[in-house]
Amino acid sequence: MGRIIAVSGKGGTGKTTLSSLIISSILDNGGKSVLAVDADPNSTLADALGVKTEDTLSGICEDMLKEKENLPAGMTKDRYLEYKIQQSLVEREGLTLLTMGRPEGPGCYCYANNLLREIVKDLTGSYNFTVIDNEAGMEHLSRKTAREIDVLFIVSDFSIIGVRSAARIYNLATEMGIKLSKSFLIVNKAREKMSFLEKEIEKSGLTLIGSIPFTDEIENLNLQSKALSELPRESDVIKKVDEIVRKTIFQLNDTVNLK
Ligand SMILES: Nc1ncnc2c1ncn2[C@@H]1O[C@H](COP(=O)(O)OP(=O)(O)OP(=O)(O)O)[C@@H](O)[C@H]1O
Numbered sequence: 001m002g003r004i005i006a007v008s009g010k011g012g013t014g015k016t017t018l019s020s021l022i023i024s025s026i027l028d029n030g031g032k033s034v035l036a037v038d039a040d041p042n043s044t045l046a047d048a049l050g051v052k053t054e055d056t057l058s059g060i061c062e063d064m065l066k067e068k069e070n071l072p073a074g075m076t077k078d079r080y081l082e083y084k085i086q087q088s089l090v091e092r093e094g095l096t097l098l099t100m101g102r103p104e105g106p107g108c109y110c111y112a113n114n115l116l117r118e119i120v121k122d123l124t125g126s127y128n129f130t131v132i133d134n135e136a137g138m139e140h141l142s143r144k145t146a147r148e149i150d151v152l153f154i155v156s157d158f159s160i161i162g163v164r165s166a167a168r169i170y171n172l173a174t175e176m177g178i179k180l181s182k183s184f185l186i187v188n189k190a191r192e193k194m195s196f197l198e199k200e201i202e203k204s205g206l207t208l209i210g211s212i213p214f215t216d217e218i219e220n221l222n223l224q225s226k227a228l229s230e231l232p233r234e235s236d237v238i239k240k241v242d243e244i245v246r247k248t249i250f251q252l253n254d255t256v257n258l259k
């Protein structure tokens, strides 16, 4: 069964960076197939992964709405969309990327989201893992891109406000009835001892699964618009992410048969 991993958190905490590193870690450690879903209208996951995207789900959706009177004979709207979406998937060595994009037309947002939900549901079965990079905050949760999440990572920056915000996101997700099998807090851009955050983390009720150091390596790749795949394997960040993946995703009971 395909496992669903979602990455959430407030703006700029490092959701896309970590989604990309988690995806690479799963693949580098024998996870075989990953569907990466960029569910943020401001799509940046392709760049982080170093892959090129052309069509987004929203773009396909809008084209279909414009062309709906001229679809090929005998083709329903849904069949046409399914076909176009299959064509739009970017595939590379075990990785498939689906980019949601930004819906422009009125009424398309809801439609695109409903569609994404259906597609994610259908596609996840074909991959060992689906990793969803969400947009900042909590809005995406109200749209319930995925109703059942095996592992939710909530990313906080190295601040008390970040941890509070992570707790709010977690509470909202549970209030909305999203089924969360496991949820973890990741503190990103950590600079020094974590002790000043301990109380707040305890109050949040979240389980801290790891902290990722602030590193110039990531900052520099970003400044040079380079993909995170260029981080050296011996980097501390990669080791930390591998450890998080091992302790969480690879512990899911039917994913042990990896290598
Ligand atoms: N551990 C780290 N060390 C140094 N810089 C980092 C680290 N993690 C992320 N960054 C930088 O922080 C910025 C925000 O990261 P990222 O885009 O991953 O965040 P995000 O949560 O996805 O943002 P958004 O809410 O806009 O989608 C980027 O410039 C990224 O390079």
Ligand SMILES: [Mg+2]
Binding pocket: 015, 016, 017, 040, 044, 134
């Ligand atoms: Mg992002």
